[in-house]
Every structure is written in structure tokens, then in C-alpha cells.
Amino acid sequence: MNNNTDQKTLDSMHAEHGKTVGQPFCQDAKFSTRNVDVFYADNQAIYDVSLDMGKNEVIALIGPSGCGKSTYLRCLNRMNDTIDICKVTGQLLLDGQDIYAKDQDPVLLRARVGMVFQKPNPFPKSIYDNVAYGPRIHGLTSNKAELDDLVEESLIKAGLLNEVKDRLDAPGTGLSGGQQQRLCIARTIAVQPEVILMDEPASALDPIATAIIEELISELRKNYTIVIVTHSMQQAARVSQRTAYFHLGKLIEVGETNQIFTNPVHDLTEKYITGRFG
């Protein structure tokens, strides 16, 4: 008890100095980021974030709107490169390699780090072509049969095959919202990435579709590292092992999901999860 109080005092002291409380680092890190700052022109969006993401772990990034969690997520596969005015500093390592190094190709990085977006965004092509697009451009398969297998396997993993197996030639945009999002997940895992980034993947979906996606995330954890940004604290609690709380561009607290939701250290975290703001 005493020990715990000491820890809490120490953390509060950290917090006063703008330091992250909790356990931002882990032993077996897939992604390891240190002192990340992100600027949009002169506006700083992310302040000094240091965070590790472990192998085969689902880590949830939560926080009020505009807190920078999506911006941080998009640094991890260099999607921010497409925004001219965006500048990222600090160290971001994937398997120990700097992803912002000069010799790091963003295209290769994005093949290793897949992304699922907030709004389902299937290509205006057939379901088959949606899934086959990634493998095709990367030349992952050598013949049609292999590609067929890969597409089927990806659709099975995304839990979509049974619903679409009779209409693989139908347009992907004709599916329901939840199906479209699972199609996007299938499309992402067809490239066989190591990490999957998810930017509020269920925010545009109804509860049933959300439940299916959440189940899918738990399933995918066996093979992938998953970083998920979410607005729903219940969702974070259900799917993630660790949770990171962002506030105004700062990483406030990181910890085991259980601990964050039951016994948050920082009072900002507590205020947020108890619904007093955000």
C-alpha cells in the first residue's frame, strides 16, 4: 500500500513535469518511439511522445478529439508524408530500424505496416480485386491460383468469406458498412503486414458490426501487432491489452488496460474515463 502511494506520488511529480506516467516501454517492442514531436507548419500537434508497442499486443490509443492520437498513429506508417506541411521529429523504430531514416522507403514501410481507416474505403472495384490489389502491386504471388488462395485466406481471416463467396465479382462498395470495413481489413492483411494500424475502425458502424470487428481484432492479435485509435472506452477495454491516454498532444498515461480503466494514476486520465470531459 505504502509502496503504491510512493509510486503514485512519483507519477504525479512526473505529470507535473509533463512526463508520461505508467509503463510506456516494454521488453519485447515491435515499435519503439522516443521523443516524437509532430508539427503542422508552426503548430505543434504532438509533444515529446515516447511509447513502445509490443509484439502481438493490441494497444489502444484513447483521448478526447484533437488530442493527436490519430496524428501519432499516422506517423507509424508515414501517412503524414502526404501532408506537405507536416514535420515529424524524434526516433521511431520498427524492429530497431528508424522508419524515418533516409534509406527507408515509405512504400516498403506501408507494406509492413498496414492501415485500416475510420471510414470504410474499399476501392470502386470488385470484392476480389479489392483484396487482390495489394498482393498484385507487390508481386506477392506468382500465379492466379496462388492469388486466389491468398484472397480466400484473407477473406477467411477477416471473417467475410462466408458472406461474399458467391459474389466475389460484385462491387466492394455495394457491401454494408460493417462488411466494407472487414473487406478493408482483409485487403490490409492480404499484404501480410507485421503491424496493423486502425484509426477508429468501428466508429461508423452499428453495434453488431462493431462487435464482429472487435472479435476479429482479438483474433488477429495472434499474428499481428495492432495499434488501435478509438473513441469508445468500452471498445478499448474489450480489445486491448495496454491503453495509452493522449491529451492535447501529450501522452499522459500508459498502462495495462485493466489498470487504466479501474485505477488510473493521472487525474486527467481519471477525468476522461469517468466522462467528466472529452
Added chain:
Amino acid sequence: MIDKNTMTLKVEKSLKRRYLKEKIFKSMGFISVTVAFLFLLILILDITIKALPAFVQTQIVLQVDLNEQDLGITQQSSVDEIRQVDFRRVIRNALKKQFPQVKKRKQKKDLYSLVSVGAEYQLRDLVLANKAILGTTQKVTFIADDDVDALIKGAIDRNDEESGRRVKDFKLNLIETLEKNGQIEKNFNWQFFSSGDSREPELAGIKGAVLGSLYTLLVTLLMTFPVAVAAAIYLEEFAPKNRMVDFIEININNLAAVPSIVFGLLGLAVFINFFELPRSAPIVGGIVLSLMTLPTIIIASRSAIKAVPPSLREAALGLGASKMQTVFHHVFPAALPGILTGTIIGMAQALGETAPLLMIGMVAFIVDIPQSVTDPATVLPIQVYLWADSPERGFLEKTSAAILVLIAFLITMNAIAIYLRKKFEKKW
């Protein structure tokens, strides 16, 4: 706090006003569309009514004696020998034989001018096509002169005073005799669609101008479309956002506003005088028009590309597609319908353009039908202008007919483009 009742009353009061505004706006829109449609209808009807006579040609049937001795050729004669023969004499003899009473020189002139000056070539082509008719007497349908044509179609009133009538009494008698004998026929005017321009209205055709327009637009399309689309894609997707690009953008917009005659001057100075490309040729016309069309298509293509949702780009980039793959696999196909719309507008503009082509000599009187993009040619709007400017009465109806052909050309072109656009849009 306003109480419930007064609030409801206030809303009700304002509702009437709001609905009235909507009603007024709707009816104004309806009236404008109706008026515009009415004017369009009047225009099209007027042109069509004026053009209809041009599609009918008066013809005169004559018995011609193709006596081998008279002509000085036999069935074994070569093509060159046949070309040397004076077939005009044969036709004149046929006319003289039918009207032996005509003796005076001036009257003879009237008699001979019943048929078109093109009649002799018609006869020659007939003989060249079938030498077996040499040595026989044949019934041949000749194109009538434009005055005869006008009289038969009623454009010249027979009941007018002789002094005010283009066809005098003597000639009128001759025509009426032919009419009584059933030697005057009115047939569909194939000539109009199969020949080039001529000084004689009855011989003038639209084919030269149609092909000229076709070649010119082909050159324009081939030069503009790839360049404009590539420029739009580069500016929208690849170019850095800096002052230089802003400057280029302003210039593209300005280029769209440059008077078209200036492009003609440029074409004359650069392509004809400096590069020595052929004068009056569709190749030069096409290049000049493509300069004019470029900004239109670039601007339309850029806004089409801009309208492609960013989520589509993100989806492709997120999968590890390169920028080039993202643009050409996803952005370009999604923008294609919009790009095609811009292309239709640009090409329609180019089709109707006259001024710059005047400068590069496409206004010349060209009888030959162009065989390639380097042959001298004219285009449809210029043909309209040339005919409208001609004094002969027969060209009046030809002018309207040429306008109809121009409109038909435009509609066909747009229909193809709209079909293509629909086809690409259908891909969900």
C-alpha cells in the same frame, strides 16, 4: 422567454413568406428554362426549314447520243483519251435536238445553261464507269443549273414580272416544256454529301468540310488529351505547392481567356512561317486549336482530380502503393468521367472555332476533298461562313444545311463522349 403560442404564430407567419420565396424561385427557373427551350426550338426549326430544300436536287433527264464517231473515241479507248473528249458538246447537241427552234445566239446560251456546268463531268464519269454505253443513245439524268433548281423549288416566283425575275420568259418556257415532258425530276441530293466545295451551288457539297473538321479535331484530340491530362495530374498530384506552380496555374487560367484570333496569329507565325508546315492544312489547324483547348481540359481535369475523395488515395497508399500507382490505378479512373466532360466541352469549342483558322488559311476556297491531315482543307464553321457570304441564291439553303451538318457532327461527337463517360461511370 416567448410563450409557445406566440412562437407558433410567428413561425406560421414566416412560413408563408418562406414558401412564397421558394415558389417564386421555382417558377422563375421554370419560365427561364421554357423560354430558353422555346428559342432553341425556333432556331432549330428555322434552320431546318431553310435547309430542307438543300437536300433535294432538281435534275433534268436528257437523251444523249454517244456516237463513237462524233466523240472520236471507241470502247477500246484508254482512260486518258476519254478524259480528253468534249462531253459538253454531246449535252448541247441533245438540248439542241430537243429544241430545234432555238437559233439565236443569246437564246442558245439560255438553253445550254439549263443544265449545270458539272453535267459534262457527270457524263464523262458515266462513260468511264461503263464504256459499253459508247455508241448507244442513253437517257441520262443531269444536275440542273441552280436557277432552274430555284424555280422548280419555288424560290423564284414564276408569276413575278419578267423584269424582276431572274429566270426570263424565254428560259421559263423551255423549263416548262421540259416539265410537261416529265424530264424534270427532284431527287435526294447525294451530291451534297459526296463532293467538296464549288462555285456552283448545285455542285457544292459538304464532304470536304466534314473531313476537314474531322481531321482537325483528330489532331486536336490527339495533341490535347494526353498533354492536358498529364499536366493536370502533375499539377494536382505531384507538383510541389509553391509560387512557381501558382504562377503556372494563373497562366493556364489566363490562357483560357486569350482571344482565339491570337492563337491564329501564333499559328501563322510559328507553325507556318517558322516551322514551314503546310498552309490551310488540318495539321496546323489542329495544333492551333489544341493550344486553345488545352487550358479548358486542364482546368476541368484538375477539378475532376481534386474531387476524388482523399480516402481513396489513403486506401491505396496505406496498402503500400507508390504515388504513381495510386494516381494511375485509382485517382485517374475515378476522375475520368469528369475529365471526359471537360474534353467534350473543349472539343465542342474547337469544332465551332473559326477565327484562329482564318489566320492560318483554312478559309481558302478548296474544291478537293482532303485525303490526309496535310492536305489543304476547310472546316464546317468556315464552310458555313463561306457559303453565307456567297451571292448565289442556291447557297442560302446550303448554308442552313451546313449548319445542320455541323450540329449533327457536334451531337454525334458528344454522344460518343457521353457514351464513353457512362461506360466508365458504370464501373460503380
